[in-house]
Amino acid sequence: MHRSMPPKPFPLEAIEHALVFIPHPDDEALGCGGLLRRLVDAGCNVEIVLVSDGCGGPNHPDNLSAERLPEFARSIRILGVEKYEAWLLPDGCLDQVPDLNERINARIKTSAPDLIIAPWPGDLHPDHAAIGHAVASSPAADRCSVAWFEIWSPLPASHVLDITDLMDVKLQALKAHETALRFGNYLEAMMGLSAYRGINLPYRGAANYAEAYLLRAPPDLPRSRRAPRGG
Numbered sequence: 001m002h003r004s005m006p007p008k009p010f011p012l013e014a015i016e017h018a019l020v021f022i023p024h025p026d027d028e029a030l031g032c033g034g035l036l037r038r039l040v041d042a043g044c045n046v047e048i049v050l051v052s053d054g055c056g057g058p059n060h061p062d063n064l065s066a067e068r069l070p071e072f073a074r075s076i077r078i079l080g081v082e083k084y085e086a087w088l089l090p091d092g093c094l095d096q097v098p099d100l101n102e103r104i105n106a107r108i109k110t111s112a113p114d115l116i117i118a119p120w121p122g123d124l125h126p127d128h129a130a131i132g133h134a135v136a137s138s139p140a141a142d143r144c145s146v147a148w149f150e151i152w153s154p155l156p157a158s159h160v161l162d163i164t165d166l167m168d169v170k171l172q173a174l175k176a177h178e179t180a181l182r183f184g185n186y187l188e189a190m191m192g193l194s195a196y197r198g199i200n201l202p203y204r205g206a207a208n209y210a211e212a213y214l215l216r217a218p219p220d221l222p223r224s225r226r227a228p229r230g231g
Contacts, residue, residue, distance in 0.1 A: 007200050010147075010161035010213060012038060017045045019113035021104065021135065022084075023127045024091060025054040025072035026180040029173040030190055031149035032117050033079050034163030034211045037170075040080030047111055048076060048084040051131055057092030067179045075176040078169060095130040101137060108140040116141055120148040120155045120214060128152065148214040150193075157212035160200045167194065167209045 018039050022028045028036065028048065039046050054068035069086065076084060089097050097103075108116060119125075121132030128151060135141050148155060163170060174181075174190060181187065191209075198208030 004156075007157040007160040007212065010035070010159040010211075010215070012042060012161075015039060015042070015044050015115050017111070017113045018047065018115045018117055019108060019111045020046060020048045020117040021119070021131050022048060022050050023094065023119055023125070023131055024052050025050065025068040025075070026174065026177040026186065027119065027128070027151060028072070028079065029075050029170060029177065030186060031119065031151045032147075032211060033075075033170040033173050034166045034209075035117065035147070035149075035161055035213070036076075036079045036081060037166055038161065038163075046081050047113070048081055049107060050084050050086045051089055052091040052094060052127060053086075053088040055091045064179055068177070071177045071179060075173040078173040078176060092127060094127040097130075100130060101134045104131070104134040105138040105140050108135075108138055108144075113144055116144055116146045118146065118148060120150055120153065122153055122155060123150065124152040142219055144218060146216040148216070150212055154193075155212060155214050157197070157200070157214060159213045159215045160197055160210040161213065162198075162201050162208070163194065163211055164198065164201070164207070164209045167191075170194070 020036065036046060050072060053065045056064040094100060116135055118135040119128035119132045121129055121136050123129050123132060132148060135146060171187065174187060194209040194211065195207060197210040197212045201208040201210055
């Protein structure tokens with residue numbers, strides 16, 4: 001009988017350069033805001049690529065990009081990141097962008113990071129899954145570690161990051177997304193998921209909060225140091 005192993009603490013050591021693929025404005029706060037702030041505080045060079053234009057999708061009555069992009073800039077500043085690269089690809093249609101895989105592979109090859117942070121390929125949202133699969137199939141990504149994060153679908157976590165002391169920062173980053181918060185109670189959802197993942201941390205007699213990740217190490221690492229492969 002197969003027995004699942006409990007998630008391990010996220011290894012932050014020796015990460016000097018991280019490349020982050022974010023599908024939409026607010027996903028950075030929801031999915032990996034704690035990790036971004038931890039990396040910045042540790043002196044890591046964090047590059048963010050915002051993949052979609054954040055317009056709300058092809059069926060949305062209003063083009064929300066004009067509101068959401070400044071909100072995204074405010075959010076990442078709260079998380080300690082000053083700059084980002086915006087590809088402005090069509091929101092809700094990333095799985096139909098013919099050269100998405102090639103663009104992501106080329107960006108990884110150019111950046112040559114120690115760590116890639118991206119949405120889990122098994123995520124329910126097709127935009128998230130498209131980016132996740134593009135990273136998973138990227139030859140350039142085999143040269144570095146990949147940390148998949150969760151948003152719409154819980155992933156089979158290999159590692160958790162304690163963000164208890166950063167929960168207020170993560171909340172402030174999400175609150176910067178006033179437009180998105182008009183369409184869903186993401187604040188309570190994020191708190192609930194973070195508290196649920198916090199169960200995997202040592203109990204301290206008070207609320208614990210964590211972010212969960214599925215970590216994939218480069219194939220050439222010794223097997224004893226490798227985390228399960230995502231996808």
